[in-house]
Amino acid sequence: MDNVRVRFAPSPTGYLHIGGVRTALFNWLYARRHGGTFILRIEDTDQARSTDESMNAIIQGMDWCGMDYDEGPGKEGPHGPYFQTQRLDIYKEHIDRLLANGRAYRCKCTPEELDERRKAAMAEGRPPKYDGRCRDLGLTEGVIRFRAVEEGKTVVNDLIKGTVTFDNSVMDDLIIMRTDGWPTYNFAVVVDDATMGMTHVLRGDDHLNNTPRQIQIYEALGYKTPEFGHLSMILGPDKARLSKRHGATSIMQYKEMGYLPESMVNYLVRLGWSHGDQEIFSMQEMVEHFSLDTVSSSAAVFNPDKLKWINHHYINNKPAGEIAGLLMPFVAQEGWAAGQDYVEKVVLVQREKCSTLVEIIEASRYFFVEPEMDPKSAEKFLTAETNPVLQRLIELLEFMIVFTHEPLEEAFHKVMEETGLKMGKVAQPVRVALTGGVVSPGIYDVLEILGREKSLDRLKRAVASITPA
RNA sequence: GGUCCCUUCGUCUAGCGGUCUAGGACGUUGGCCUCUCACGCCGAAAACACGGGUUCGAGUCCCGUAGGGAUCACCA
Numbered sequence: 001m002d003n004v005r006v007r008f009a010p011s012p013t014g015y016l017h018i019g020g021v022r023t024a025l026f027n028w029l030y031a032r033r034h035g036g037t038f039i040l041r042i043e044d045t046d047q048a049r050s051t052d053e054s055m056n057a058i059i060q061g062m063d064w065c066g067m068d069y070d071e072g073p074g075k076e077g078p079h080g081p082y083f084q085t086q087r088l089d090i091y092k093e094h095i096d097r098l099l100a101n102g103r104a105y106r107c108k109c110t111p112e113e114l115d116e117r118r119k120a121a122m123a124e125g126r127p128p129k130y131d132g133r134c135r136d137l138g139l140t141e142g143v144i145r146f147r148a149v150e151e152g153k154t155v156v157n158d159l160i161k162g163t164v165t166f167d168n169s170v171m172d173d174l175i176i177m178r179t180d181g182w183p184t185y186n187f188a189v190v191v192d193d194a195t196m197g198m199t200h201v202l203r204g205d206d207h208l209n210n211t212p213r214q215i216q217i218y219e220a221l222g223y224k225t226p227e228f229g230h231l232s233m234i235l236g237p238d239k240a241r242l243s244k245r246h247g248a249t250s251i252m253q254y255k256e257m258g259y260l261p262e263s264m265v266n267y268l269v270r271l272g273w274s275h276g277d278q279e280i281f282s283m284q285e286m287v288e289h290f291s292l293d294t295v296s297s298s299a300a301v302f303n304p305d306k307l308k309w310i311n312h313h314y315i316n317n318k319p320a321g322e323i324a325g326l327l328m329p330f331v332a333q334e335g336w337a338a339g340q341d342y343v344e345k346v347v348l349v350q351r352e353k354c355s356t357l358v359e360i361i362e363a364s365r366y367f368f369v370e371p372e373m374d375p376k377s378a379e380k381f382l383t384a385e386t387n388p389v390l391q392r393l394i395e396l397l398e399f400m401i402v403f404t405h406e407p408l409e410e411a412f413h414k415v416m417e418e419t420g421l422k423m424g425k426v427a428q429p430v431r432v433a434l435t436g437g438v439v440s441p442g443i444y445d446v447l448e449i450l451g452r453e454k455s456l457d458r459l460k461r462a463v464a465s466i467t468p469a
Numbered sequence: 470g471g472u473c474c475c476u477u478c479g480u481c482u483a484g485c486g487g488u489c490u491a492g493g494a495c496g497u498u499g500g501c502c503u504c505u506c507a508c509g510c511c512g513a514a515a516a517c518a519c520g521g522g523u524u525c526g527a528g529u530c531c532c533g534u535a536g537g538g539a540u541c542a543c544c545a
Contacts, residue, residue: 009545010545011544011545013544013545043545045544045545046544046545048544049544049545107543110543111542111543114542114543115542118541118542122470125470125471126470126471127470127471127472127541128470128471128541129541143543161473161474161475164473164474165473166472166473167472170471170472170473170541172541174542175542175543177543178543179543180543182543184542184543184544184545185544185545186545188545189545204539205473205474205475205538205539206538206539206540207539207540207545208473208474208539208540209472209473209474209539209540209541210540212473230474232474232475232538232539233538233539235537235538237480239537239538240537240538241538241539267481270481270482270494271481272481272482274481274482274483276483276493277482277483277492277493277494278493278494279481279482279493279494279495293485296481296482297474297475298474298475298476298538299474299475299476299537299538299539300480300481300482301479301480301481302480302481303480303481303495303496305480305495305496306480306481306494306495306496307495308495309494309495309496310495312508316508352507352508352509353506353507353508354507363506412504422504423503423504424503424504424505425504426504427504427505428504428505430504431504431505432505437505437506438505438506439505439506439507440505440506441505441506441507442504442505443504443505444504
């Protein structure tokens with residue numbers, strides 16, 4: 001399989017969707033696996049709905065995920081341009097060919113008339129297809145329709161679904177050029193995929209029903225058809241196609257929620273593809289093992305819990321310095337002044353209990369600002385009884401030369417010996433004093449990161465807040 | 470409604486006719502560890518949609534049924 005050419009062809013009418021990312025990813029992997037070319041094409045013929053923001057979001061999202069393209073916006077190649085709105089001449093030329101060989105004709109039916117007939121047909125239980133009334137009128141004005149072949153069958157040898165046979169009687173004469181002079185989707189994709197030399201078309205299986213009509217267009221134009229592979233859909237928990245009402249669906253939303261790109265890609269690749277029992281894949285491993293043979297043909301429900309688990313994995317396995325770097329924008333957003341070295345120390349002690357960058361931030365406020373005291377924790381652990389314990393600890397810490405794990409541990413043990421209290425009885429009050437709550441990393445780590453000054457400050461304040469018995 | 474696709478634990482999946490008393494992962498759950506929360510470790514519950522074939526033998530092949538999804542635009 002040489003010279004593989006595949007593409008991702010989104011329409012810039014919204015943000016880059018999770019489903020779109022997966023489609024892009026499978027194409028990208030296929031290209032990289034086979035040393036082929038990955039093309040990004042922008043399907044912007046619906047100019048009313050297309051926006052530059054959307055296009056930027058798509059490019060940004062793909063970049064974030066680590067999917068680079070070889071040809072596309074900003075990377076002109078031999079088959080450009082890569083915006084459909086810049087390819088009008090190409091479409092016109094192909095329309096002319098169809099008009100010339102009799103495979104296309106003008107139609108003067110108005111949208112209103114068509115709509116009416118469609119409804120009537122539906123009501124009577126007839127298939128709502130165009131009746132072909134303008135077929136042989138030889139009109140010179142109006143939209144242009146493709147003259148479909150209605151006899152026989154069209155077979156799609158799908159790389160994922162297998163052989164799918166369509167009866168041509170279901171085909172009707174679809175409009176290929178609108179009143180405004182722009183081509184419609186089914187025609188434009190064919191012209192683009194053919195002229196851009198695509199060898200494989202991997203896309204969502206919502207396009208499977210379009211494929212036989214597209215094949216007819218390829219044939220009418222005298223082009224060789226590419227290989228097709230239809231990926232199953234990603235579903236929401238209710239088994240309906242994943243959409244905004246299921247929550248976050250834009251890839252950049254996940255970035256904001258504190259997910260790492262490798263988590264998204266790793267999670268998404270496992271939605272429909274597998275390599276034995278392996279769950280964790282680096283990009284390199286994916287490229288190495290990816291195959292259409294192991295792509296599932298059934299739809300998959302998006303599972304946020306598993307995504308979290310994968311994100312937890314990456315947060316805990318990437319170098320802490322990198323995680324700290326990713327955290328800096330979040331730190332800035334909170335308005336906290338801290339250097340990356342300090343953040344890295346926090347990462348080291350916090351990440352094992354966190355699944356997202358945002359969770360690290362939320363669990364770490366007291367490392368950056370004065371904590372808010374949780375009343376319940378204070379009531380339970382900052383009591384008249386624990387007061388002397390804290391006071392004794394303060395004395396010991398005041399005179400400590402190096403404020404690090406081992407001497408801190410020694411100090412705690414000394415207090416425990418003197419008071420006969422167990423670790424839990426000493427650590428919890430300290431934890432509450434330092435963090436305002438009952439959950440934190442190991443107490444020596446908290447003390448060390450906070451440092452002597454802040455630690456003593458908070459301990460003293462806690463002591464002062466306790467009313468003696 | 471027509472057409473098309475899909476159907477293994479709640480979820481993602483392994484399985485490509487015998488090695489399946491069906492494996493892994495997320496989640497759930499019991500225990501251990503323990504200065505809290507976690508992590509980690511050890512265990513548990515949990516699935517071949519149903520009915521017919523084909524075959525010596527079917528989760529694996531075929532046909533129905535049911536359920537789910539997609540699609541039927543001068544949107545992509």
